[in-house]
Amino acid sequence: MKRVHRIYAVLFKEFLQIKRDRMTLALTFMLPLVQLLLFGYAIQTEVKHIPTVVFDQSLSVDSREILEAFSASGYFDVMYTVDGYAQVNEMIDSGQAKVGIVFPPDFARKIRRGESAPVQVLVDASDSMVSNQAIAVANSIGLLKSQELLTKKLSFSGPPYDIRVRPWYNPDGITAYYMVPAILGILVTLSMVMLTSMGIVRERERGTLEQLMVTPLKPYELMLGKILPYTVLGYIQITIALIIGVIVFHVPIKGSILQLYILTLFFITASLGLGIMISNIAKTQMQAMQLAFFVLLPSILLSGFMFPRDAMPKLIYYLGYLIPLTYYLDIIRGIVLKGIGFSYLVGQVVSLLVFSVILLIISTLKFSKKIV
Numbered sequence: 001m002k003r004v005h006r007i008y009a010v011l012f013k014e015f016l017q018i019k020r021d022r023m024t025l026a027l028t029f030m031l032p033l034v035q036l037l038l039f040g041y042a043i044q045t046e047v048k049h050i051p052t053v054v055f056d057q058s059l060s061v062d063s064r065e066i067l068e069a070f071s072a073s074g075y076f077d078v079m080y081t082v083d084g085y086a087q088v089n090e091m092i093d094s095g096q097a098k099v100g101i102v103f104p105p106d107f108a109r110k111i112r113r114g115e116s117a118p119v120q121v122l123v124d125a126s127d128s129m130v131s132n133q134a135i136a137v138a139n140s141i142g143l144l145k146s147q148e149l150l151t152k153k154l155s156f157s158g159p160p161y162d163i164r165v166r167p168w169y170n171p172d173g174i175t176a177y178y179m180v181p182a183i184l185g186i187l188v189t190l191s192m193v194m195l196t197s198m199g200i201v202r203e204r205e206r207g208t209l210e211q212l213m214v215t216p217l218k219p220y221e222l223m224l225g226k227i228l229p230y231t232v233l234g235y236i237q238i239t240i241a242l243i244i245g246v247i248v249f250h251v252p253i254k255g256s257i258l259q260l261y262i263l264t265l266f267f268i269t270a271s272l273g274l275g276i277m278i279s280n281i282a283k284t285q286m287q288a289m290q291l292a293f294f295v296l297l298p299s300i301l302l303s304g305f306m307f308p309r310d311a312m313p314k315l316i317y318y319l320g321y322l323i324p325l326t327y328y329l330d331i332i333r334g335i336v337l338k339g340i341g342f343s344y345l346v347g348q349v350v351s352l353l354v355f356s357v358i359l360l361i362i363s364t365l366k367f368s369k370k371i372v
Helices: 002-020 022-042 059-071 085-094 107-112 128-151 175-206 219-247 255-283 285-302 314-322 324-338 346-366
Strands: 048-056 075-083 099-103 117-124 161-168
Touching: 002 255, 048 059, 048 085, 059 075, 059 099, 059 107, 059 128, 059 175, 075 099, 085 099, 085 117, 107 117, 117 128, 128 161, 128 324, 175 219, 175 255, 175 285, 175 324, 255 285, 255 346, 285 314, 285 324, 324 346
Parallel strands: 048 075, 048 099, 117 161
Antiparallel strands: 099 117
């Protein structure tokens, strides 16, 4: 009986402690609510409004009719019209467009002659979910439009519209090629944010930060001392993950490893900035862990790691720009799968640099040698 009373006493004490800790209490109730509402709207598996670039050499009524069918489907947004194959390649390489539609000069002439008229559809297959949807819908549109012509009793030697889909970068649709580079970004985010935030809070709880009070170091010097070991740890993780990806999953690295390592530094510093920011807010390791998960879940679900951002509502889509992993996924998938270089990734690098500078400056200003 006494043992039961002691258990009840411990339970009462813990619940009382949680009640007094208002921040932990708020995080316990608010985080699930916010995340359920946010992710419930954000997670969509059907991809629509895929950015599309068009190179129409025919400039005919027939080519415009096919383009209208693509646009009317709701799956393709014709955002760019260009005058050459090189521009189509550049748009898809840079990620501005996920699909390219090319009409040959004799497209309308072949239709009038009763010949099969080819339409080339180039698909960025580095994102398997987007590419699968685009390929299926493009083939369906070609089939439906061909049936419309055939019902008019026009004689054709073959299908009126010959949709020729060309998946780029990952033509076989191997999931590992798409997922392994992204998992690398998740691992770095997990390590940098969680280990940094909980490590600093743990030092504060144990009182080891008191040793820093008697040192002549300035806040930014203390900050460098905190982030450099984790930076090295991040690069070790990246190296191990790349080796496993190549040896075990046979992921081809088409771009420059040196550029990947250099650009990864911006992502590591941005993630470390988030971790240090959390450590400045949290008072206990439990709070640090909860806040870290609040950062990790959006990074997994809103960055394009699991679900394509093009399928998300506009508000959620723009919220994804507040997540460093969103930019790093473009970087690592671009270098590993597409083989593109820094010139195509300037926007992502600048965004990560801005993240890093802002977060580290704020963290440095809040991080002081005074124990709070």
